[in-house]
Amino acid sequence: MTRDYRKAALGLIKGRVLFDAPMKQFTSIKVGGPVDSLLFPKDLVELKKVISYATAKNIPFLILGKGTNLVVRDRGVRGWAICLTQWMKKVRADGEVVEAEAGLSIQRLVQFSIQKGLTGLEPFFGIPGTVGGGLMMNAGAWGAELKDIVLSVTLMREDGEVVERPRQKLKFSYRQLAIPASWVIVKGRFQLSKGRKEEILERVKSYSEMRRRTQPLDYPSAGSIFKNPPEGPAGKWIEEVGLKGFRIGQAMISDRHANFIINLGKATAQEVIDLMEFVERKVYEEKGISLEREVRVVGEA
Numbered sequence: 001m002t003r004d005y006r007k008a009a010l011g012l013i014k015g016r017v018l019f020d021a022p023m024k025q026f027t028s029i030k031v032g033g034p035v036d037s038l039l040f041p042k043d044l045v046e047l048k049k050v051i052s053y054a055t056a057k058n059i060p061f062l063i064l065g066k067g068t069n070l071v072v073r074d075r076g077v078r079g080w081a082i083c084l085t086q087w088m089k090k091v092r093a094d095g096e097v098v099e100a101e102a103g104l105s106i107q108r109l110v111q112f113s114i115q116k117g118l119t120g121l122e123p124f125f126g127i128p129g130t131v132g133g134g135l136m137m138n139a140g141a142w143g144a145e146l147k148d149i150v151l152s153v154t155l156m157r158e159d160g161e162v163v164e165r166p167r168q169k170l171k172f173s174y175r176q177l178a179i180p181a182s183w184v185i186v187k188g189r190f191q192l193s194k195g196r197k198e199e200i201l202e203r204v205k206s207y208s209e210m211r212r213r214t215q216p217l218d219y220p221s222a223g224s225i226f227k228n229p230p231e232g233p234a235g236k237w238i239e240e241v242g243l244k245g246f247r248i249g250q251a252m253i254s255d256r257h258a259n260f261i262i263n264l265g266k267a268t269a270q271e272v273i274d275l276m277e278f279v280e281r282k283v284y285e286e287k288g289i290s291l292e293r294e295v296r297v298v299g300e301a
């Protein structure tokens with residue numbers, strides 16, 4: 001079966017197909033074993049072929065953005081990973097509305113809006129993911145979330161049909177957009193407003209400085225590991241139970257920001273997962289608080 005769907009991937013699209021690609025090269029925390037096939041569809045037509053084929057043949061697939069919110073297990077991913085970041089990254093503005101394909105980086109989206117003198121995206125500068133991953137995770141920073149400015153999201157269903165859903169019909173919540181597991185975000189439309197370029201740039205600069213001051217950006221990580229519980233920031237509780245700087249192997253709780261696990265160089269996914277579980281237990285035992293994961297752990301257990 002594995003052999004069959006490897007070959008099928010190759011014949012299906014003109015975009016690149018890699019076999020046994022180490023997922024540590026495609027995730028920001030740099031852990032994770034090989035994926036059977038990694039496909040880079042060139043456009044919507046190729047994406048449609050890939051998704052409908054996978055659905056018809058029961059091939060499991062993972063949609064991959066920039067892998068900045070993912071911990072891939074050491075055994076890797078069975079089936080296909082489908083990545084939109086090489087090709088599907090067009091962006092355009094129509095007045096104050098910006099439309100961006102899912103593979104575009106959030107960084108580039110913010111830069112584009114600055115060039116157009118449009119305001120609304122400044123808080124998102126520095127989030128290292130894609131438009132698709134950002135919408136899926138309802139990414140947010142400094143009190144803003146993507147759901148606040150999204151007008152509509154275009155989705156591909158598992159049968160390859162493309163549907164556009166307006167904001168009112170979408171179920172966004174804290175770091176989540178609820179869509180069926182096999183649907184793919186292909187595009188988002190955002191409502192921005194006219195602003196003064198110098199002021200927009202000033203705001204971007206200050207958000208970017210705050211990020212540099214508070215986050216361990218010199219090491220590989222997957223951003224915030226846990227969602228902030230109603231009782232307060234996850235990092236505060238992790239720090240209070242004395243875990244800043246705590247390590248399992250090469251995975252360490254950052255001493256700059258306790259809600260970040262950093263990879264000191266050669267961490268395995270298992271070390272990262274063991275550390276997450278250790279934090280969950282300790283914070284629960286000592287504070288009675290259940291931490292919920294923000295990062296998604298994927299791959300063969």
Ligand SMILES: Cc1cc2nc3c(=O)[nH]c(=O)nc-3n(C[C@H](O)[C@H](O)[C@H](O)COP(=O)(O)OP(=O)(O)OC[C@H]3O[C@@H](n4cnc5c(N)ncnc54)[C@H](O)[C@@H]3O)c2cc1C
Pocket residue numbers: 028062063064065066067068069070084102126127128129130131132133134135136137138139140141183184185186215217221222223224296
């Ligand atoms: C240093 C650092 C700082 C960060 N700061 C922030 C922050 O301030 N705020 C914040 O919210 N996040 C932050 N993050 C986390 C992360 O960048 C965001 O969640 C980002 O939106 C994830 O995008 P991605 O493209 O990397 O998604 P991935 O990690 O590739 O995927 C995340 C999930 O979305 C799914 N997915 C991705 N693309 C699609 C698609 N097109 N269609 C359907 N599903 C899809 C994947 O299958 C996966 O389940 C940070 C991460 C790092 C490493």
